[in-house]
Amino acid sequence: MTNHPAYQPDPILARAGVGLKADHYKTILNTKPDIGWFEVHPENYMGDGGSPHAYLSAIREDYPLSMHGVGMSLGGVDPLDDDHLSRFASLVERYQPALVSEHLAWATHRGDFLNDLLPLPLTQEALDVMAKHVDQMQSVLKRQVLVENPSTYLSFEAEVMEEPEFLISLVDQTGCGLLLDVNNVFVSACNHGFDPVAYIDAIPAELIGEVHVAGHAVEEINGAQLHIDDHGSAVVDDVWSLFGRLIDRVGPKPTLVEWDTNVPAWGVLKAEADKADVLLRQNDMVLGRRHDDVIPA
Amino acid sequence: MSSLRDFQNAFGSTVRGAPTVPAGVCAAYPIPLERRIDVYRNNVHSSLIDSLEQAFPVVLQLVGQEFFRATAREYLRDHMPTCGTLVGFGDGMPEFLDAFPPVSSLPYLSDVARLELLWLRSYHAADDIVLAPDEIANVPQECLPDVKFILHPSLKALQSAYPVSSIWQAHQPGHRPLATHIGEGGEAVLLLRSNLSVVVHKVGAGTVSFVDALRSGEPFGVAAAAALNAENDFDLSQILHLLLSGGGFTRLIRS
Numbered sequence: 001m002t003n004h005p006a007y008q009p010d011p012i013l014a015r016a017g018v019g020l021k022a023d024h025y026k027t028i029l030n031t032k033p034d035i036g037w038f039e040v041h042p043e044n045y046m047g048d049g050g051s052p053h054a055y056l057s058a059i060r061e062d063y064p065l066s067m068h069g070v071g072m073s074l075g076g077v078d079p080l081d082d083d084h085l086s087r088f089a090s091l092v093e094r095y096q097p098a099l100v101s102e103h104l105a106w107a108t109h110r111g112d113f114l115n116d117l118l119p120l121p122l123t124q125e126a127l128d129v130m131a132k133h134v135d136q137m138q139s140v141l142k143r144q145v146l147v148e149n150p151s152t153y154l155s156f157e158a159e160v161m162e163e164p165e166f167l168i169s170l171v172d173q174t175g176c177g178l179l180l181d182v183n184n185v186f187v188s189a190c191n192h193g194f195d196p197v198a199y200i201d202a203i204p205a206e207l208i209g210e211v212h213v214a215g216h217a218v219e220e221i222n223g224a225q226l227h228i229d230d231h232g233s234a235v236v237d238d239v240w241s242l243f244g245r246l247i248d249r250v251g252p253k254p255t256l257v258e259w260d261t262n263v264p265a266w267g268v269l270k271a272e273a274d275k276a277d278v279l280l281r282q283n284d285m286v287l288g289r290r291h292d293d294v295i296p297a
Numbered sequence: 298m299s300s301l302r303d304f305q306n307a308f309g310s311t312v313r314g315a316p317t318v319p320a321g322v323c324a325a326y327p328i329p330l331e332r333r334i335d336v337y338r339n340n341v342h343s344s345l346i347d348s349l350e351q352a353f354p355v356v357l358q359l360v361g362q363e364f365f366r367a368t369a370r371e372y373l374r375d376h377m378p379t380c381g382t383l384v385g386f387g388d389g390m391p392e393f394l395d396a397f398p399p400v401s402s403l404p405y406l407s408d409v410a411r412l413e414l415l416w417l418r419s420y421h422a423a424d425d426i427v428l429a430p431d432e433i434a435n436v437p438q439e440c441l442p443d444v445k446f447i448l449h450p451s452l453k454a455l456q457s458a459y460p461v462s463s464i465w466q467a468h469q470p471g472h473r474p475l476a477t478h479i480g481e482g483g484e485a486v487l488l489l490r491s492n493l494s495v496v497v498h499k500v501g502a503g504t505v506s507f508v509d510a511l512r513s514g515e516p517f518g519v520a521a522a523a524a525l526n527a528e529n530d531f532d533l534s535q536i537l538h539l540l541l542s543g544g545g546f547t548r549l550i551r552s
């Protein structure tokens with residue numbers, strides 16, 4: 001295991017952020033909205049130059065960033081792609097994001113990239129693969145990575161761990177942090193029939209570096225419901241109440257509102273982030289801390 | 298249990314379309330496994346096909362969405378992305394279309410795809426300095442033929458046997474699709490980024506020869522001769538003005 005500084009909560013970031021969308025670049029630069037931070041998929045900024053980098057640089061002048069990878073395939077049995085890792089590292093070097101994250105998932109198949117977060121059987125072998133790759137990613141990036149729980153649709157006979165236990169073991173082995181996606185917990189809980197509250201309660205506060213909330217779709221199949229994580233709508237009440245419960249326990253955490261398909265107008269997205277901010281601030285007051293006036297690092 | 302590698306090999310084939318359910322997969326809730334696996338199959342294909350729709354918006358309009366998505370699905374059989382970013386995904390589309398029988402009645406389609414790929418490459422090209430027009434003014438007239446120009450990374454050029462520029466322009470937002478007669482002959486385009494936007498200029502064949510020659514390291518005099526060879530009425534001063542005012546050169550090298 002490599003040594004990384006323990007995760008230090010960054011007070012400015014214990015607010016809501018949203019995903020940065022090209023459609024919103026100009027509005028953000030022109031209106032400088034009061035929002036904590038922006039999250040980007042580094043994969044979208046792996047071109048050499050031009051518009052994406054120009055806008056991201058300009059926005060980075062005014063806001064902290066989170067880099068949320070979707071293409072590393074940390075759970076893939078094949079070695080990590082060194083080129084992808086070094087592209088990721090140059091983006092981290094260039095934009096100095098406050099947070100860096102990736103997923104408990106895999107995405108590569110016989111040298112091809114499948115562009116989805118595929119499910120990992122929670123076995124000892126999978127834990128070893130994840131630990132090795134998280135370690136490598138943290139070494140190359142020279143910083144802590146947060147690992148996100150995926151939404152899943154399938155289980156595996158060979159699984160020997162529940163997801164919270166698996167993630168906590170991964171933290172023990174690598175010193176990584178966790179990105180707790182409350183919507184993913186809810187979606188998986190509905191799809192597998194486990195209790196989302198018990199899952200949320202099982203994650204120790206100090207391991208959580210970031211939280212996600214998002215909307216999802218529901219498909220009726222033979223009178224039953226399959227919940228599908230499409231980030232295509234507003235956050236549902238069940239997810240907001242799970243989020244409220246989490247924040248009551250762990251205090252304010254940087255919280256992303258994910259809305260990646262059917263991306264709404266800026267105002268709608270911002271209003272959703274404001275909802276999260278209200279919940280975060282309520283708990284901030286309870287804990288007797290205020291962070292509104294801290295200047296971005 | 299089979300090893301993780303066996304599982305990922307099997308599950309990867311399944312989500313790519315194999316009609317199989319890998320060993321050891323289960324589900325606790327009464328929704329059939331197949332429907333659950335379909336979520337992954339759909340995520341993989343629809344996300345990649347969406348990305349191809351975004352990369353080739355004019356090809357999409359030319360063939361219609363249903364046909365485009367079916368074509369893209371065929372494309373994916375042998376052209377999955379090979380790295381974790383989709384920047385550059387779709388590079389093989391023009392050659393794929395050239396060899397795809399269902400579009401053989403649209404011979405211009407692959408060149409439209411080439412133009413759209415060049416647009417993307419120009420859009421993502423590295424940032425660089427721009428040659429100040431003064432610098433060329435300072436070169437003595439007699440030395441000009443030996444000067445070499447370094448092109449801006451966003452400068453691209455394409456010669457087609459079809460009216461690709463007219464077709465492309467007619468399918469831009471806000472333009473009314475025009476009836477383009479593909480028998481009207483070939484067109485050439487020059488792409489260059491201006492204030493972060495890629496501008497597509499309709500040019501003559503000489504311009505493409507000129508730019509190609511400069512790109513391969515030929516001096517100005519040789520490039521100009523190649524241009525005149527390709528196009529009788531090649532207007533050197535007009536094209537120089539376009540390239541200098543549009544930031545098409547980064548440096549010049551005097552021998």
Ligand SMILES: [Fe+2]
Pocket residue numbers: 148181184212258
């Ligand atoms: Fe998430």
